Amino acid sequence: MKNKLLPIIITSLFIIIFIFFYEGLKNSNIYTPETKINIKVPSFDGELFYEKKIINSLELFQVDKYYLLNIWSSWCVPCRQEHSLLMNLSKDKNIELIGINYKDTKIKAKIFLAELGNPYKKIIFDDKGIIAIEWGAYGVPESYLIKDGIIIKKYIGPLNKTLFNEINYLTK
């Protein structure tokens, strides 16, 4: 009886392991970052672009309204593409735009804004790219929708018409 039981246990164990791995094969092995996140806004000190004073990030998101934090740079081509949408969003009273100027020079960033317009209420100057890491960013452009100090949605890459409509719908 004992000798019969052992092969059955081993075979069933291997079948379980096989099924487990076989099911695992169906999972995508492409890394996809989480975009629906409900985490608190990170707390850090950063230099304001125009005012040249150090401000804590939490001070930026105090009022009870929606915020879109956008990481941008003058050398980033997709940032140019999404800029007109950001200009449209800045006209919306429900939402306030905060910019993070990523690894840029102030002169070039100012030229960029003079050319395409400034949709941002406040801009944080991040010449070393450290602040972007605090936000869990991968590169530029990237946007974060914030309400009550909580990041409710993350947009990796440039915004498009569909995402623009989604933001409008969410902030209504």
Next chain:
Amino acid sequence: MKILKLSLIFLFIFSFNNLMANNEVINSKITKNLRCLICQGQSVYDSDSEFAISIKTLVDKKLEEGFSENQIYDFFKEKYGDWILYDPELNKNTYILWLLPILIFLIGGAIIAKTFIIKKNN
């Protein structure tokens, strides 16, 4: 008195150099264990992408602020998830990964032992 001053200066320079070198060693150890998320198969240490350069700078800053190696890993895990670490920790998502090889090894060993014992008895 002069000798004392000189030796103090030497001690200061030596300890400072040592501290800097120490930070460099830990920095390279940490960045080798961090995955460059926008690169293909490269660690942060190996990559020269903007993302990797920013992470290296931030690791340096955190070390200067007195963060320990594990605190730095926790910081990046909080921002980017477990995927950023090459060496995943034992938790509810990874326990199968860590325990299955041991389990298979033990079962295999048991089978071999059993076979030998049966053969010996026969």
